[in-house]
Each structure stands twice: as structure tokens, then as C-alpha cells.
Amino acid sequence: MSGQVLSYQVHAAWVSFLRGHAALTRDLNSQLVADHGLTMNDYEVLLRLSRAPDRQMKRIELAQSVVLTPSGITRLLDGLEAEGWVEKASCPGDARITYAVLTDAGREKLRQAAETHLADIDRLFSGRYSTEELGTLAELFGRLDGAEHGDCSPG
Amino acid sequence: MSGQVLSYQVHAAWVSFLRGHAALTRDLNSQLVADHGLTMNDYEVLLRLSRAPDRQMKRIELAQSVVLTPSGITRLLDGLEAEGWVEKASCPGDARITYAVLTDAGREKLRQAAETHLADIDRLFSGRYSTEELGTLAELFGRLDGAEHGDCSPG
């Protein structure tokens, strides 16, 4: 490894990554907030829950899955619970653990939001990349966190 | 284009993109703050200025180059000015315009921060990708904003 002098490729990729993320998320987030009153993190949380067994997850696992701290997930879920889209459930075997459960209303909210949000994402990506390139991106990104990926549709 | 049903590739790439960005920036940013008292945006601004002619840029152009709003760049530069790393300069021909100018102290600060920050970036990327893959990433990312890229070393 170099250490002292960063390769041109690494830095060029990193700067583009930062700029691309800032530009895309600002666009997508403001659209999502305007259309549905959800932030992108709200949406991602609803999506994770919708794809989890019994549509519920431990809060701590949910936090890790969307890269938020425990305090972050508490505040985020506060909002979703206030809207009735998520509920708490206790864990019989461990009183420390609280589950976040997607309600029917939350499922419906996600379904509505997905209609425009997926189209927004599609518009930003499909115009710039071929199917093959998207596959390459998905593979390379996947290495950043060793993430698993599921179907993209809610439900 | 699809519009209604998002392709698997698009969504898989997007979700990995979000997770990767969150994980990487949280790591790099906390390191940079702990080591040098700079946020990643602070660093990026200092770097842009260091590579600009006469080490100065119009504030509005600086904001666009790091994807911040005008209010965002005002607050950010407030901090850098308070530390003496950046100064304001007026534009002779247009009193609306203010330049942000990198001071010698700011240049030195950037040099010090770059030592550890570039190594941090290198560590995160070089371990996961080959040189060829980094080139691919840089090219694909570059299309997100049509950005131009300069040398990665400050000065």
C-alpha cells in the first residue's frame, strides 16, 4: 500500500463518490419529502421492515442495516411511530430488546412512496448507465460493506 | 425506460451506494475531526481553494463545487475564517461577489490534514479494489455530475 501518496485513481473515485452522493441524495430526498413527507432514511427503514420476517426487526439491527447510531434510530422511529407506520413490540426472552414492527398503514405508506421514489431513482441511474455498468456498480459497491441485497419492491 | 418497476441492478447499486457512503463518511469524518478538527467538507473546501488560481474562489462557485447551498457555504466558511485558514476578498468589478482566499495558515493546515486523511482514504479503498477497478469506479462516478478532477495532492 502507498500510505503517503494517494493514487490518482483512489482520490478521483472518492471525490466523485462524494459529489455524486451529495447531488443525488439532495435531489432524491427533497423529492421524497415533498411527495410523501418521508426522508430517505425513513423510506429505507420502512423498506427494511417490509422485507423482514413478520415485518419486524430488532431496533439495533435496524440501526446497523441503515448505518445509523442507536440514538439516530430512536429519533427516526419516534417519527414513524407518531404517524402510525411503525409500532413497538417487546421481546419475550429479553426485556432489553424492542422490536420495530411495520403496521398495515406503514406498508401502505411505503407502497405509495415507492411508486414515485423508485421512478426517481430509475431516472437518475438508468439515464447514465447501461445495464452492464449497473451490475458492475452493484458488485463494486457491495464490497464496501459486504451487504446482502433483496428484491427492490416493497412487500 | 422502465419507470414503474425498478430493475434489480439499479436498486442494488443504489442501496449499496447509500450504505457504503454512510459507513465510509462516518469513519473518515470522525477520524478527520479527531485528528485535525476538520469536517470532510472543511477539508474539501480547503483542497478546492488550494488548487484554484491564486488560491481563491468565488463563494458561490465554491458552494457548487462541493454541493452545498449558499447558506451552507456561509456557515462553513465562517468556521474556517474564525480559525484564520480562509479570508474574504472583495471583487473590484462586482460588489456582490466575495472571494474565499486560502491563507498560508490554511495551506499548512491542509497539508497536515492531508497526511492522515489521504492515508485513511487509501486504507479504505485500496484494500477492497484493484487499480483497474478504481479506474472503473472513477469513470462511472464521474458521470454522476460530469465533474472535472484535478491532482489529489494539496498545493
Place this chain on the structure above:
DNA sequence: TACAGTTGCTTGCGACCACAAGTATATCTC
């Protein structure tokens, strides 16, 4: 010159999120 529209910048406000500290519960060690 007068007036409308645009541009650059700042400020008030609110949202989001991380960190640190605190509480409650569980587990491990003796």
C-alpha cells in the same frame, strides 16, 4: 432616472444525526 428582475450572500428557523451520559436488563465470574 425609475423600476422590475436577477444574483450573491446572510440570517432565522427547523430537521437530522452523532456523541456522551444515564437507565434498565442480561450475563459472566467468583
Place this chain on the structure above:
DNA sequence: GAGATATACTTGTGGTCGCAAGCAACTGTA
């Protein structure tokens, strides 16, 4: 089983940043 440690979660605090509104300066039209 008592005490130390670890885990899950919440809350107080502070920082960053976007949006809307406002101000100052420039430009265009007549």
C-alpha cells in the same frame, strides 16, 4: 447470589445543513 461487565435503548446537547426570507448590488428596459 453479589458484583462487575456488557448490551439495548433513551435523552441532553451540540453541530451541520437545507429552506425560506431578507438585504445589497447588478442588469435590463423604457
